[in-house]
Amino acid sequence: MPQISLQPVWTLHRDEQGSLSPRLIELLCLVQQQGSLLAACQAMGLSYRHGWDLVRGGETLFNTTLLHMERGKGSTLSPLAEKLVWADHRIRARLQPVLDSVASELRSEIERISTDAPDAFRVHASHGFSIEKLLEALMSEGLPVARRYATSTAAAAALRDGQCDACGVHVPLGAQQGRMRAHLGQWLQADDLQVIDIATRRQGLMVAAGNPQKVYELADLARDEVRFINRPADSGTRFLLDGLLQDQGIAAQRIRGYEQSEATHAAVAACVASGLADVGFGLERPARYFQLDFMPLVTERYVLVCHRATLDHPVAQALLRLLADPAFRSSINALPGYDARSAGSITPWADAFT
Numbered sequence: 001m002p003q004i005s006l007q008p009v010w011t012l013h014r015d016e017q018g019s020l021s022p023r024l025i026e027l028l029c030l031v032q033q034q035g036s037l038l039a040a041c042q043a044m045g046l047s048y049r050h051g052w053d054l055v056r057g058g059e060t061l062f063n064t065t066l067l068h069m070e071r072g073k074g075s076t077l078s079p080l081a082e083k084l085v086w087a088d089h090r091i092r093a094r095l096q097p098v099l100d101s102v103a104s105e106l107r108s109e110i111e112r113i114s115t116d117a118p119d120a121f122r123v124h125a126s127h128g129f130s131i132e133k134l135l136e137a138l139m140s141e142g143l144p145v146a147r148r149y150a151t152s153t154a155a156a157a158a159l160r161d162g163q164c165d166a167c168g169v170h171v172p173l174g175a176q177q178g179r180m181r182a183h184l185g186q187w188l189q190a191d192d193l194q195v196i197d198i199a200t201r202r203q204g205l206m207v208a209a210g211n212p213q214k215v216y217e218l219a220d221l222a223r224d225e226v227r228f229i230n231r232p233a234d235s236g237t238r239f240l241l242d243g244l245l246q247d248q249g250i251a252a253q254r255i256r257g258y259e260q261s262e263a264t265h266a267a268v269a270a271c272v273a274s275g276l277a278d279v280g281f282g283l284e285r286p287a288r289y290f291q292l293d294f295m296p297l298v299t300e301r302y303v304l305v306c307h308r309a310t311l312d313h314p315v316a317q318a319l320l321r322l323l324a325d326p327a328f329r330s331s332i333n334a335l336p337g338y339d340a341r342s343a344g345s346i347t348p349w350a351d352a353f354t
């Protein structure tokens with residue numbers, strides 16, 4: 001099947017002064033990663049002179065410095081350049097799951113029109129890094145997979161309505177398990193539903209490196225000086241957090257920023273890393289990626305749910321083989337906070353969360 005990739009590209013336009021080059025934004029992001037303009041140019045396949053021309057063009061546009069250079073010490077970003085880089089991080093973190101879903105839909109449509117290939121195996125799933133890795137591995141083998149990232153409730157509703165072949169949801173272990181299962185059970189009521197384990201993962205508090213606001217537990221979110229960034233009201237992570245707060249008798253209204261949300265775990269982490277919030281609640285993997293401190297609070301199972309007959313589908317069989325592969329399990333275990341030891345286990349929905 002054809003491979004389609006969509007990436008966000010943005011710029012900044014100033015009347016009569018021109019536009020910020022998307023290539024400059026990419027270059028500044030690499031300078032932040034590599035620590036030098038030379039290394040960033042090499043990573044992009046640019047000459048050092050071309051890279052400097054891009055930087056000078058941006059400095060002319062803003063009439064200020066973007067890079068600080070010191071002999072023997074590499075390159076550092078100016079405050080403005082840092083803002084541009086973090087804007088790019090936030091844009092990508094917020095939009096990439098959406099773009100991946102659109103790319104998958106386009107891929108399926110093109111394949112269906114251009115060949116006699118079978119219909120794609122449709123997966124609607126709450127976004128996560130293990131399911132992302134699993135679906136990309138299946139597509140890299142040329143298997144017909146159509147993915148759409150949505151909230152757990154939207155994914156469960158899609159399975160009920162016959163809009164997908166399998167839905168990806170996450171259910172916490174411990175005290176919140178029954179509450180989440182009952183919530184998803186509003187849509188997952190068929191007698192033949194089966195649960196395929198993908199991995200467990202950890203959710204918790206993300207804070208800036210060094211934890212400057214000294215946030216250690218949920219009660220700290222209610223302090224006046226602490227700025228919080230949340231997930232959307234219909235997300236599984238928000239549902240989980242609401243339950244944790246209820247258990248501890250913490251009113252959401254006391255938390256500054258509780259109604260401010262970002263669409264993905266990575267966008268929450270980027271928001272904290274860029275200084276727009278002091279703390280967020282989400283997955284460990286994006287927290288580590290953005291070099292944040294992380295305090296785990298809950299371990300949850302990320303699972304696929306499907307009807308029993310779906311297990312015989314060729315793509316489902318390939319998926320199960322992949323989950324049993326030690327090499328693939330190792331790649332999941334390498335994700336911070338993930339554990340794939342139970343990957344591929346199949347349990348009836350009625351018995352899966354007892």
